[in-house]
Amino acid sequence: MNAIETERLTKRFGGFSAVHDLSFAVPAGQVTAVLGPNGAGKTTLIEMLEGFQAPTAGQVRVLNCDPRAGGRAGQRWRARIGLVLQATSLDSQLTVLEALRLWAGLFDQPIPVAEVLDLIDLAGDAGTRIGALSGGQRRRVDLGLGVIGRPELLFLDEPTTGLDPEARRGLWAVIQQLAAGGTTVLLATHYLDEAQRLADRIIVLDDGQIVADASPDQLRARGGMPVIRLRLPRGTALDGLPASLAGHVDPARGELSLPSADLTGDLATLVAWARAGDVDLTGLEVGAPSLEDAYLALTGRTS
Amino acid sequence: MTRMLAAQVGYQLRMLARNPRGLMISLFAPGVILALRLSQSGSRTGSPSEKAAIIAGLAAFGLIATCYLTHAIGLVAARESGVLRRWQASPLPRWGYFAGRITATVLLSLASGAIILAAGIGLSGAHVPAGSVPALLAVFVVGGVAWAAVGTAITALISSAEGANPVLIFTYLPVILLSGAFGVLSEPKWLTTLMSYLPGQPVIGSATRALEFSGSGLAPVSGRDLAVLAGWAVIGLLASVRFFRWEPVRPAHAQRDQAQAQTRRARQVQA
Numbered sequence: 001m002n003a004i005e006t007e008r009l010t011k012r013f014g015g016f017s018a019v020h021d022l023s024f025a026v027p028a029g030q031v032t033a034v035l036g037p038n039g040a041g042k043t044t045l046i047e048m049l050e051g052f053q054a055p056t057a058g059q060v061r062v063l064n065c066d067p068r069a070g071g072r073a074g075q076r077w078r079a080r081i082g083l084v085l086q087a088t089s090l091d092s093q094l095t096v097l098e099a100l101r102l103w104a105g106l107f108d109q110p111i112p113v114a115e116v117l118d119l120i121d122l123a124g125d126a127g128t129r130i131g132a133l134s135g136g137q138r139r140r141v142d143l144g145l146g147v148i149g150r151p152e153l154l155f156l157d158e159p160t161t162g163l164d165p166e167a168r169r170g171l172w173a174v175i176q177q178l179a180a181g182g183t184t185v186l187l188a189t190h191y192l193d194e195a196q197r198l199a200d201r202i203i204v205l206d207d208g209q210i211v212a213d214a215s216p217d218q219l220r221a222r223g224g225m226p227v228i229r230l231r232l233p234r235g236t237a238l239d240g241l242p243a244s245l246a247g248h249v250d251p252a253r254g255e256l257s258l259p260s261a262d263l264t265g266d267l268a269t270l271v272a273w274a275r276a277g278d279v280d281l282t283g284l285e286v287g288a289p290s291l292e293d294a295y296l297a298l299t300g301r302t303s
Numbered sequence: 304m305t306r307m308l309a310a311q312v313g314y315q316l317r318m319l320a321r322n323p324r325g326l327m328i329s330l331f332a333p334g335v336i337l338a339l340r341l342s343q344s345g346s347r348t349g350s351p352s353e354k355a356a357i358i359a360g361l362a363a364f365g366l367i368a369t370c371y372l373t374h375a376i377g378l379v380a381a382r383e384s385g386v387l388r389r390w391q392a393s394p395l396p397r398w399g400y401f402a403g404r405i406t407a408t409v410l411l412s413l414a415s416g417a418i419i420l421a422a423g424i425g426l427s428g429a430h431v432p433a434g435s436v437p438a439l440l441a442v443f444v445v446g447g448v449a450w451a452a453v454g455t456a457i458t459a460l461i462s463s464a465e466g467a468n469p470v471l472i473f474t475y476l477p478v479i480l481l482s483g484a485f486g487v488l489s490e491p492k493w494l495t496t497l498m499s500y501l502p503g504q505p506v507i508g509s510a511t512r513a514l515e516f517s518g519s520g521l522a523p524v525s526g527r528d529l530a531v532l533a534g535w536a537v538i539g540l541l542a543s544v545r546f547f548r549w550e551p552v553r554p555a556h557a558q559r560d561q562a563q564a565q566t567r568r569a570r571q572v573q574a
Contacts, residue, residue, distance in 0.1 A: 050392060052550070079394040089385030093321040094314075105310045106394050145389070 002061075003028045003153050003184040004049060009058035011044050011208075018044040020208040021058070026201075028152070031175075031185040033199035035192070037299055041208035042188040043086060046157050049186065050083060063153055079107055082151030084159050086188075088138050092131030096122050096141055099130060100148060107149035119174055120144040136167025143174055147183075154178060156187045160194060172197055192291045206299045222294045225259040228266055231283030232256060241273050259293075307395060311403025312410070318377070319411050325373035329415040333365035334422060340485075341426045351429060352515050358423030359510035360484040362416045366443055367479060367503065369412035370450035372471050374404070378458045379467045383551050391549045401455065401543070409447035416443050420514075431514055438513040438522040441529065446506035449532040452539025453502065459546035478503040502535040 004026040011019040019041040026032050036042050047053040048060055051067030051074075060067060065077045090099060097113065104110035117123040120140040125133065130141055139159060146154060156175065160168040175198055179185055189195055195202050196216045204212040204219070212219055232254050238246055245266065248258040260266045263286065274281050319325055340357050381387045390400050420439070424431055457474065461467045481488060482503030488495060498504040505528035516522035 052388070052392070075394045075396060078392060081392075083389070083392050085385055085388060087385050089389045091318060091381075091386055093318055098314075098317070102310060102314050103393075105307060149394075 001028050005061045007059040009060055010056050012056045018208050028184050029182050031179045031199050032201045033195035034188045034203050035195055036205035040205040042205055046188050050155055080152045082146035082154040084142050084146045084156045086157040088142055090130045095127050095129050097126040100144055103145045103148050110148050111150055116144045116148050136163045153184045158188055196291050204298050211298045219294050220291050225261055226263055228258045228260050229285040230256040233280045236279055242269055312406045315404045315407030328373055329365045329369040333361040333419050337361045337423050354427045354429050355514035356511045359514050360507050362419040363507045363510055364484045365419050366412040366416040367450050370408055370447045371454040371475055374408045374451050375454035375458050375471055376467050379461050380464050383464055387549050405451045408451050412447045413443055434520050435513040435516045435522040438524045441524050442506055442509040445529055445532040449502045449535040452536045456539045456542035459548055462552045483507050502532055505531045
């Protein structure tokens with residue numbers, strides 16, 4: 001069974017087409033990441049799936065319902081989905097416990113509040129007002145409210161933007177736990193590492209269209225040839241570096257990144273240049289193309 | 304559903320009680336003005352009708368401030384912070400959110416109205432029979448709902464929390480001042496007639512008459528005043544159903560992202 005189905009889904013704002021002709025399906029139980037640069041149409045797409053925006057054309061079915069349905073059918077549908085919106089949307093004057101209890105009261109069979117507090121690791125802050133929490137803690141409350149109704153489908157719109165690395169990992173652990181329990185997750189994100197860590201499947205959007213739809217491994221393989229990377233020590237002179245390698249140095253990042261069809265030959269050239277110039281090769285890496293390489297190739301961005 | 308609504312009223316009451324600005328508007332400001340005015344008019348020597356007008360005017364001032372200003376500002380703030388969007392996406396029916404919010408606002412305004420009335424009666428030494436209470440309750444409940452309904456509708460004209468005060472003060476103050484909250488206005492005639500059709504004067508006028516009542520039994524309530532207030536409640540609710548916005552004006556970052564995407568696409572087309 002599919003949790004999400006779209007058919008030629010399109011959204012235009014005046015003459016500008018934010019989402020154009022998108023057709024895809026998300027099977028129940030899958031964690032799908034929607035990646036794309038700013039303005040690619042991620043938020044517009046997710047808002048149409050959540051029912052906040054009406055499509056200009058095309059069809060959308062979420063849990064086999066129209067997300068814009070009103071009345072009792074709409075209420076029943078909303079009880080089956082969970083949302084973590086792009087921006088935190090909480091009453092800062094409520095305590096964590098009050099917010100969770102209030103939200104639990106909206107569902108027939110909510111997860112017990114104590115379990116949610118453990119899940120989001122805020123049992124020690126249950127009595128704290130939300131306004132006094134850190135950004136990461138507030139995001140975890142957002143997530144707690146999103147999952148307390150045992151949703152079949154959870155929408156996460158850039159859930160870790162602005163969080164420190166520790167808070168991000170904490171949130172990832174919760175999402176992984178939910179996914180392991182069978183919740184379908186649609187995750188919109190800017191972060192490739194987040195998509196790689198959490199998703200079974202990645203849909204890359206650019207200018208409102210799908211430019212790739214594959215598993216993280218398949219997508220990485222599309223990056224093409226193996227890559228030689230070398231973080232150049234500060235102040236390294238590039239004199240004597242053969243043009244075939246020098247063309248792949250990004251001075252701003254201080255990095256050589258070379259997709260190589262002749263790994264042995266290119267490495268030999270690089271090592272010879274390093275030996276002659278006494279360049280430190282500690283930062284040398286050789287490997288498969290990264291998800292970032294594949295993503296940049298797909299969206300045509302340089303960085 | 305009853306449980307959901309009760310929870311919603313409890314939640315909204317909690318939010319209002321934790322809002323110091325709202326309490327300031329509904330209790331502190333009218334309380335201080337009441338004390339000043341009663342001392343100015345000679346609290347023990349003024350005529351009963353003069354005292355009744357002062358007390359009723361200030362109780363109405365607090366009540367309407369809560370139901371209109373605090374309620375509308377709270378709604379705009381909830382819309383801007385995304386709280387309304389979250390409720391919109393919840394299984395709570397949309398009318399349930401407003402029923403909870405308006406009920407809580409009216410309950411709080413009744414409590415603040417009762418405190419101001421009690422303070423006014425205590426300070427002025429006026430005697431108010433128990434038979435006045437049902438009339439006061441009726442006019443404050445219907446008046447509170449009317450102002451909260453109009454307050455809900457007017458949020459459609461307000462784009463941000465910063466922009467809320469000018470719109471609300473500009474609509475609230477003239478009505479409340481010309482309706483006699485700080486002294487009865489008898490001239491010009493056309494103005495008093497106009498005011499009798501707006502939702503301020505019926506609250507103040509009916510409350511004054513209820514406080515002046517000195518007979519036995521129940522104080523009468525003006526059917527005309529209640530009808531005017533009920534009319535405003537209906538107008539406010541219908542306008543809210545038609546024009547209320549759950550979403551803030553599209554945030555700046557979204558407009559910027561969209562403009563960037565348009566520019567990029569235009570460049571690609573040129574290339």
